Amino acid sequence: MTDHELQGDIVFAAEDDAGAAAQERKAWKLLIVDDEEDVHSITRMVLEGFEFEGARLEFLSAFSADEGRQALAENPDVAVMLLDVVMETPHAGLDLARQVREELGNSQVRIILRTGQPGQAPERQVIINYDINDYKSKSELTAQKLFTAVTTGLRSFRDLRAIDFSRQGLEDIIAASADLFQTDSIELFARGVLTQMTSLLHLEDSSMYLGDASGLAARDRLDDFVIIAGTGDFSSQESRLASEVLDAQEMELIRRAVHDDQCFFSRTSYAGCFGVSSGARHVLFLRLLRELTPLEQNLVQIFAANVTVAFENLQLNQEIAQTHREVIFTLGEVVENRALAGGMHVRRVAEMAWLLGRHAGLPEEDCDLLRLAMPMHDVGKVAIPDSVLLKAGPLDEIERGIMERHPRLGFDILNRSGNHIMQAAARIALEHQEAWDGSGYPVGLAGESIHIFSRIARVVDVLDSLLSQRVYKEAWSVADALAYLQDQRGRMFDPVLVDTLLAHKDEFLALRENIIQQSQDIEIAGREKKP
The missing domain is CATH 3.30.450 (Beta-Lactamase)
Known part of the structure; x- marks a missing residue:
């Protein structure tokens, strides 16, 4: 090989x-429901040594309909039930048969009705009105007929189990x-x-x-x-x-x-x-x-x-899906590199967004979608002129107006696709600059009218940006960055998300540092390979 x-x-x-x-197969469970002790003893004696497909019988006994119901509730894998009709009431067995099918929802156990008083429960009427699998009068139920009835019931039970599997x-x-x-x-x-x-x-x-x-x-x-x-x-x-x-x-x-x-x-x-x-x-x-x-x-x-x-x-x-993910991250990194945002920003915010989503209680599939969509949040910046995007100093009013167009531009680019990842990315691109108090842009949405994905994106994007060096600023200290999040709690940011992140701040900071270290390791390995 x-x-x-x-x-x-x-x-x-x-x-x-x-x-x-070399081991024996697990036994087939056979439940005897009858109020006569002799019936239990005789049944066990007649079927002693019985085997079907290499497995023996495991006998369970119940002496009333109530005990039979409890036994089936505790042993839903009972294969065959030998059920008496007349016990604590003239129709106790029939009532139990109905309960087994309708209340316990057990459609697989094979029910063989045995009665010593056929007149109390005429066979034709019982077969039509109750979901039972065989009807026997105790007076005619010889050892051979009992053997045949149980074997037929087990074979039917086996086939039903196979269908269920x-x-x-x-x-x-x-x-x-x-x-x-x-x-x-x-x-x-x-x-x-x-x-x-x-x-x-x-x-x-x-x-x-x-x-x-x-x-x-x-x-x-x-x-x-x-x-x-x-x-x-x-x-x-x-x-x-x-x-x-x-x-x-x-x-x-x-x-x-x-x-x-x-x-x-x-x-x-x-x-x-x-x-x-x-x-x-x-x-x-x-x-x-x-x-x-x-x-x-x-x-x-x-x-x-x-x-x-x-x-x-x-x-x-799966290969197509993986290629799709790689293309998304690559495009996000292209935007990041053009904006001189520093290496691995999109990967850091994607992973931090996933982590914040999980701590915020989002379903795992939503968090996975958020992680895939996050790298495209700033894609609209590809249409922003370098003179504005790369300006080292503060933007004037006209330049700020140009910069504030990038969420709408990103939405227009991504919304052309019907793919669910692109649709999520389009929503994040459009809303990631909105603020909890309504002071953001481009629409001025507030509170929960901003999609949860976009609210998460706002928090992690700002945190990573504060901690990173940019052309227009130095990196902030961890203490200052976290203090800014606390200060903007309920204004720029969803207060619940800020509380969640701060409660797990060590985990977020460790994740971010780990991605930075991975990036540095890749760069070192690349330099060592050069001649």
Whole structure:
């Protein structure tokens, strides 16, 4: 296997915990709801040793409808309920069946109604009016018929669970494709794929079967793989190496698939590598407790091939988004350099705006958008003449009028795009010189009529400018700059935002200094490379 960058190959895997193959699967829960003790004893005796798909039964008992409701509330994963009709009331069992579906919202448990008095609850009427899955008279319920009814119920429950897992997988995939600017979109997509795969093969993660199919996804890193997403036992294994989770034979199967760019099946494992046009490779890995049928092997390969196409599109969109972000920061730095504002101003205010937004209680996605839009807040200055923009002394009345045009000019430039980042940037460009008391420009907005993004931009932009050297002034001390913010609290600035920043001033100052240090390190490295 050749070396790759961390962002290179991605591996999907459905995986058992190491050594779990020898363990039994988690038992199916069967709830007996009947007010006769003998019924519980006989049922347990008849079904002793019962197994379905390698898992035994775990018996739960309730002796009234109320106890049955409580048992289901505490055990929503009950697979089958054997329910008596006549208990504390002639229709207690029927009432419980309705409560299970309507109040508890449990549509998956299979309800087998058992009655010793069929006349109290005629079968045709009960089947029509209640959401039950089988109806048995106790007098006709032989051991064989009970075995058949429970097996049928478990099979139906298993299929419903598979459908539910499939739905969950689709929700993860939709969530990933709906917001490709999120840094974890790839991880969400990977988890969705793993959930879909376990559903496709009628497998469930370890929360259902102890030691059965769980999943992980990883990136190729030298001769190992870094896990980026997981299900079941691996839901919290992100960033670990796959070699810490998989055994030597499984790792060798993955490496063989990657090296040969092919699919390989063993008796209980599968690894398939699929190349994409970007040069990245995807590997799907499964470790199971049973051998896949030829039909299932076919399904795995078809599904994996479709996933490759979907992942390629996802990665392409993320590359476009990253390029978009870089262009925004570059344009912001062009404006900054023309205004001789000093290096990294736009990056400092972008990061400080994100931090202030988080401390102010904005949702994380809004803070991310604010960080992307902030670098363009002064883009209107590209249209301001150098004689005004670069003047070392104070501006006269005419020059100030020219300078005060830059918010509107910036808005006009950015508002032409329908992109949500550009729209946010346009709003900030237009309003970032407005003041809380209405004394700002260009419109004279006041208070909360100024967008929260613009109010945040005003605070961090002024703070960083005060602390930075300009052609018309020296850098202020930290004490003087913070005192100015306090003085302008409720006048130029939103008072709540000023209080928030001052309460966390050490964090903001450390962030700013860290960005300055990074800039200096880059400059030093650049000079050292020159001959």
